[in-house]
Amino acid sequence: MIESLISIAFYLSTAITALILLLPSQYGQSTTEKEDDGRGPSQKPKMTVQILVLGDIGRSPRMQYHALSIAKHGGQVDIIGYNESEPHPDILSHPGISIVPLPPHPAALQTSNKLLFLAFGPLKNPPSIPSLAVASLVCFLRNTSLIIDWHNFGYSILALKLGTGHPLTQLSKWYERTFCKYATAHICVTQAMVSILKKDFALKAPLLPLHDRPASHFQPIPDNHARREFLVSLPEAQSVRECLESGNVQVVVSSTSWTPDEDFSILIDALCQYSEFASTTKPYLPQILAIITGKGPQKDMYLEKISCLEAAGKLKKATIRTAWLSVSDYAQLLASASLGVSLHTSSSGVDLPMKVVDMFGAGLPVAGWSRFEAWPELVTEGVNGMGFGSSGELSAILVDLLGNPNKLEKLRAGAERESSRRWDDEWDPVAGKLLRLI
Secondary structure: OHHHHHHHHHHHHHHHHHHHHHHHOOOOOOOOOOOOOOOOOOOOOOOOOEEEEEHHHHHHHHHHHHHHHHHOOOEEEEEEEOOOOOOOOOHOOOOOOOEEEEEOOOOOOOOOOOHHHHHHHHHHHHOOOHHHHHHHHHHHHHHHEEEEEOOOOOHHHHHHEEEEOOHHHHHHHHHHHHHHHHHOEEEOOOOHHHHHHHOOOOOOOOOOOOOOOOOOOOOOEEEEOHHHHHHHOOOHHHHHHHHHHHEEEEEEEEEOOOOOOOHHHHHHHOOHHHHHHEEEEEEEOEEEEEEEEEOOOOOHHHHHHHHHHOOOOOOOEEEEEEEOOOHHHHHHHHHHEEEEEOOOOOOOOOOOOHHHHHHHHOOOOOOEEOOOOOHHHHHOOOOOOOOOOOHHHHHHHHHHHHOOOOOOOHHHHHHHHHHHHHHHHHHHHHHHHOOOOO
């Protein structure tokens, strides 16, 4: 018995020693660093930071912005994650940023099989099992600070699929509450999230709110003629091109993931109600061209529903089109549209939709689902947007704003004022000071 225990202790200590020896130096140069880092042979980076993206790097704008800000202020960054879609061009070209791609999931696990989901599904929820525990261990062994950037709670996302009382949901919540305490600091997308972490997680480390801000390519287009020209050029606008040129069509934009946590039927029902008003009691209302961007599992189901409604004459005054646009075209679409719609419902109640941030960056007023705690942190009611909690309320907003051009222009002016505050304005006084780069 004693010999067995000694053997186990020996092998365990050997494994730990080997792990420590194999770990890269905290200040070592990245193996994927670009040949010319622009600093010269004697100029070292102010600090080295590894950013662990629990997902696709190209679809994680906030984490890319962190990397760019750190590199901009003299840090060396290794950004680690799945390299499935094209990252921001500045990420690829910056000499101080290296991408460390993670291998994709095995094909056998990329399935809708419910048994496999129960076994592996929780591993993919941010902040993710086991990534947080592994990061905590590695930072401890390397004497490195661990900073968690909270976008949402993994257990609240899991609860959408399994329910709040499911054992795996409860396990995920315990896991996050336990291992997040090993971090030296926490950054949150909202002040409401800071409050939750203080109250429910009892964290003692610094908790700092850092709101999302739009990327530089999201900019308002002040020229009405330029906006109309872009809209007319879109293939999705072909059926209403003449009405667009004459100003008798208003363009509404929504970006969706076509998943159950964004109930797209709310927008469809609202457009049906609007069409009924415009065809009967409120004939002065303009026609709507609703352009929906995004990809997701429920897209075909909703497209079939839209086709049935069109055949039944329920959308006489509303045309719905889907689009998959380039980054630059999407930014121009937001800047050229009349109104943006967000269907984000927030699994935790304290996260915020990045799509609304982008809309404000382009100077586009927003109508959004507002029945969650953090909504007022993003939208000022009646100033840069309006909130709704049902399809009826959204329909009323569409009637009110599209039927009153002056009121819509007032909201656009508020959105354009909001667009003036950018990522550096948020990042520098919060994360920049935390990392001692400012």
